[in-house]
Amino acid sequence: MDSDIMHIGQRIRRLRREARLTLLEVASAANLSIGFMSQVERNLTGISISSLVNVAKALNVPLGVLVDQPRQEQPDSHQGARESYSLDDTQQRYERLSTTFNGSLLNAVKVQLLEGYRSEWVAHGGDEFVYVLSGQVSYAVGKKEYLLASGDSLHFDAQQQHRVTNLGDGVAELISVGTLQLFDDDHSVFVSLANSAKPVRAGKVAAKAGKVARKVVNKVAAKVATKTRAGK
Numbered sequence: 675m676d677s678d679i680m681h682i683g684q685r686i687r688r689l690r691r692e693a694r695l696t697l698l699e700v701a702s703a704a705n706l707s708i709g710f711m712s713q714v715e716r717n718l719t720g721i722s723i724s725s726l727v728n729v730a731k732a733l734n735v736p737l738g739v740l741v742d743q744p745r746q747e748q749p750d751s752h753q754g755a756r757e758s759y760s761l762d763d764t765q766q767r768y769e770r771l772s773t774t775f776n777g778s779l780l781n782a783v784k785v786q787l788l789e790g791y792r793s794e795w796v797a798h799g800g801d802e803f804v805y806v807l808s809g810q811v812s813y814a815v816g817k818k819e820y821l822l823a824s825g826d827s828l829h830f831d832a833q834q835q836h837r838v839t840n841l842g843d844g845v846a847e848l849i850s851v852g853t854l855q856l857f858d859d860d861h862s863v864f865v866s867l868a869n870s871a872k873p874v875r876a877g878k879v880a881a882k883a884g885k886v887a888r889k890v891v892n893k894v895a896a897k898v899a900t901k902t903r904a905g906k
Contacts, residue, residue, distance in 0.1 A: 799853070806822045
């Protein structure tokens with residue numbers, strides 16, 4: 675079983691228990707089925723980024739506590755230079771396309787869906803826009819199903835339950851753009867805290883995160899000051 679899946683499932687279970695929440699409470703708050711959440715916690719299945727965002731909100735923790743994602747600090751990104759990453763190596767991979775700045779609303783990823791992939795049902799706030807680069811996929815949105823091939827697109831209200839399925843032979847690739855906050859650049863460095871052997875409450879995670887952030891800022895400031903003095 676993929677180690678990333680195991681780590682994510684273990685983090686979710688530990689934080690849920692520390693928050694004294696039931697599996698049903700977290701699943702309901704995240705708009706997911708209790709059966710699916712149980713499988714995620716037991717490392718039997720992977721989870722999409724959208725669903726993980728909902729789970730983080732249900733647990734009242736930053737997304738970066740559950741998963742570490744690549745940063746995209748520049749407004750431009752280039753083919754071959756982007757880091758490909760996965761929450762479930764056997765099913766789908768992502769490339770981050772968008773950056774973040776004060777007031778930014780859009781989040782974009784390039785997604786690879788392996789043959790036979792079908793996501794869980796998920797619902798969240800905001801819009802979602804999909805453009806298929808290659809392959810054949812099906813998007814079920816509410817009670818409607820949309821069959822999409824290369825060059826096709828779909829724009830829908832993501833508050834409706836939706837899921838995607840790869841219908842073709844081989845990998846399907848698509849661009850997904852939405853207003854759901856998929857990235858947590860402020861807290862991604864703190865995933866190591868959630869990996870610690872000793873369980874900690876969400877409040878303690880936040881407190882430790884603050885200490886780590888202050889140390890990082892102080893070190894950077896010290897280096898800048900040293901270089902400034904050396905240049906004089």
